[in-house]
């Protein structure tokens with residue numbers, strides 16, 4: 252039997268996935284990938300988020316960590332930022348970093364850093380139509396959303412609706428099923444989260460470019 256370790260197999264799968272993402276980002280500016288996460292990674296992230304407990308989740312705001320405004324008319328979800336202090340958190344960040352390296356090599360995107368948080372939408376919670384970044388006003392360039400909901404049926408609601416531009420009122424609807432990953436250019440695609448009839452878990456993340464000027468360090472860290 253040929254020798255093949257778990258990690259070799261995983262990285263071959265990831266390589267094919269990263270290539271599909273790159274092609275779609277180049278052709279259409281977004282990519283929707285059901286079952287993008289390995290079942291092991293999807294389950295670890297799901298378990299991790301479930302174990303976090305309510306206390307870890309804070310009311311979400313608008314803007315980056317530093318410029319934070321609470322705004323309940325636009326969004327009602329709760330979030331918890333992910334760092335590398337846990338095994339699962341660091342595996343997640345490594346995977347996101349591998350994707351960053353791949354996209355930089357393949358598309359010359361110049362992605363510099365990545366930040367992400369778990370998000371928890373209770374039944375009825377929503378995030379109204381918005382852009383993740385405004386042209387020239389932010390260094391977030393690529394948005395990524397990963398869903399952590401086993402057994403999600405379309406009738407549970409909670410879709411992401413991704414619009415092609417300001418005029419688009421139809422959009423593309425994405426069911427937030429476990430393991431689905433969506434990426435889109437942050438300045439190009441308005442989008443919204445529709446209310447669901449049950450708890451909806453996800454990870455929202457953003458790849459950023461480096462816009463440091465002089466001695467102002469941006470992104471921080």
Ligand SMILES: O=C(O)CCC(=O)C(=O)O
Nearest residue numbers: 378383396411444453455
């Ligand atoms: O959870 C989603 O489907 C999208 C979340 C989102 O748009 C955001 O956090 O900016």
Ligand SMILES: [Fe+2]
Nearest residue numbers: 381382383442
């Ligand atoms: Fe968003």
